[in-house]
Amino acid sequence: MAQARPSMQELIRQRRRAGFVGRDAERAAFRANFEIPPEDERHRFLFHVHGNAGVGKTFLVRELEQVAREKGASTAFVDESAGSVPEAMAMLSRQFAGQGHRFKDLDRLLAAHRERRYEAEAAAVAMLEPEPAGPSASSVVAARAGLVTLGMVPGIGAFAGVLDAAQLAQGADRLRAGLSARFRNQEDVQLVLSPERVLTPVLLNELTDAASGAPWIVLFFDTYERTGPFLDGWLHELMTSDRHGTLPATVVMVTAGQRPFDTARWGAFADFMTDVPLGPFTEAEARGLLADKGVVAEPVVEEVLRLTGGLPLLVSTLAEQRPTDPGDVGDPSATAVERYL
The missing domain is CATH 1.10.8 (Helicase, Ruva Protein; domain 3)
Incomplete structure (x- = not known):
C-alpha cells in the first residue's frame, strides 16, 4: 500500500525545522524533562519563555512542540486568537480531536455556553431599549453596568471609569435576576456568569482520558502578554489547587510572552517551573x-x-x-x- 504523501503544511514545518538554529540549551532542557518522571522533584510542570519582541519566542515554542511530539506527547497550541478561557478551551478541544481525542462532553458544554451567552446578551440589550415612557437614566446606567460587570461588552474601560460600585452592583444584580428567570437550569446561568466553573472540571476529565492514551500531554500558550490577563489566574488555579479537580501528572504547560511571570502569583511555586528568558542570539x-x-x-x-x-x-x-x-x-x-x- 502506497504511503500517504505529506501535506503542504507538514513539508513547510519540516523545512522550517531543518533551518532552526540556536537555542540549544533551551531545547535540551525541555527535551530532558521528558526523561524525568513526574514524581521526581527535578521534573518541571511549567516552562515560561519570555523576552522582547523579535527574539524568536513563537519560533522556539513551535520547535518545543515538535520536540514534545517526538516524545509521543499529545499537544495543543493557544495564541492570541483566543479571547477568553472558554475560547482557549475550544482551541484545545479542536486540536485534540485532530489527534484522535474527542472531547465530546466539553464540546457539548461549549456549544451550550455560546448559545446561552447569545441569549443573555440579547436579553441584556433588550434592557437598553426605550421604555413606553422613555428609558430612565437610572435604568440605562444599571443595564450598562450589568453588561460591563458580566463582561458582555467590549471596551469595558469606557464604562468602568464613569460607573461607581453601587451602579455596577445594581446592574449585575439586575442581569443575574433576569438570567435566573430566563434559564430554569442553574447550570445554564453559570455557563453565562461563571463559565470556567462549569467548563474546567469537564476539561480536566477530558485531559485525564486523553492522558491514558499518550505518555505526555503538553499545552502551549503563546503571546501571553495578550492572553495572560485572562489565562494566568485560571492556569495558576488549575495547577496549584484542586478546586476544579485534578490534572494528570503527565501534563506539561508551556507559556510564552514578553514579560516574566508575576512573582506575586507564581513566586512560591518556583520549584516546579522553569524560567526561560530569551535574549538576542550569541x-x-x-x-x-x-x-x-x-x-x-x-x-x-x-x-x-x-x-x-x-x-x-x-x-x-x-x-x-x-x-x-x-x-x-x-x-x-x-x-x-x-x-x-
Missing part, C-alpha cells in the same frame, strides 16, 4: 543562521551582526536576502516591520 548562533542561508563572506557577516545586534528576527530577515556584499545589507528593521504587517 555571535556563534547568528553566524550559524547566516551560514545556513549561505551568507559566509566575513565583511557581510560583520555588517549583519552590527546592524541587527543579534536579534533573531532581524538576523533571519537579512539572511533570507542572502546578501553577498556589505552594500547589499539594507535596514533590517524596515524589512522586518513590512514582513510583520
Whole structure:
C-alpha cells in the first residue's frame, strides 16, 4: 500500500525545522524533562519563555512542540486568537480531536455556553431599549453596568471609569435576576456568569482520558502578554489547587510572552517551573543562521551582526536576502516591520 504523501503544511514545518538554529540549551532542557518522571522533584510542570519582541519566542515554542511530539506527547497550541478561557478551551478541544481525542462532553458544554451567552446578551440589550415612557437614566446606567460587570461588552474601560460600585452592583444584580428567570437550569446561568466553573472540571476529565492514551500531554500558550490577563489566574488555579479537580501528572504547560511571570502569583511555586528568558542570539548562533542561508563572506557577516545586534528576527530577515556584499545589507528593521504587517 502506497504511503500517504505529506501535506503542504507538514513539508513547510519540516523545512522550517531543518533551518532552526540556536537555542540549544533551551531545547535540551525541555527535551530532558521528558526523561524525568513526574514524581521526581527535578521534573518541571511549567516552562515560561519570555523576552522582547523579535527574539524568536513563537519560533522556539513551535520547535518545543515538535520536540514534545517526538516524545509521543499529545499537544495543543493557544495564541492570541483566543479571547477568553472558554475560547482557549475550544482551541484545545479542536486540536485534540485532530489527534484522535474527542472531547465530546466539553464540546457539548461549549456549544451550550455560546448559545446561552447569545441569549443573555440579547436579553441584556433588550434592557437598553426605550421604555413606553422613555428609558430612565437610572435604568440605562444599571443595564450598562450589568453588561460591563458580566463582561458582555467590549471596551469595558469606557464604562468602568464613569460607573461607581453601587451602579455596577445594581446592574449585575439586575442581569443575574433576569438570567435566573430566563434559564430554569442553574447550570445554564453559570455557563453565562461563571463559565470556567462549569467548563474546567469537564476539561480536566477530558485531559485525564486523553492522558491514558499518550505518555505526555503538553499545552502551549503563546503571546501571553495578550492572553495572560485572562489565562494566568485560571492556569495558576488549575495547577496549584484542586478546586476544579485534578490534572494528570503527565501534563506539561508551556507559556510564552514578553514579560516574566508575576512573582506575586507564581513566586512560591518556583520549584516546579522553569524560567526561560530569551535574549538576542550569541555571535556563534547568528553566524550559524547566516551560514545556513549561505551568507559566509566575513565583511557581510560583520555588517549583519552590527546592524541587527543579534536579534533573531532581524538576523533571519537579512539572511533570507542572502546578501553577498556589505552594500547589499539594507535596514533590517524596515524589512522586518513590512514582513510583520
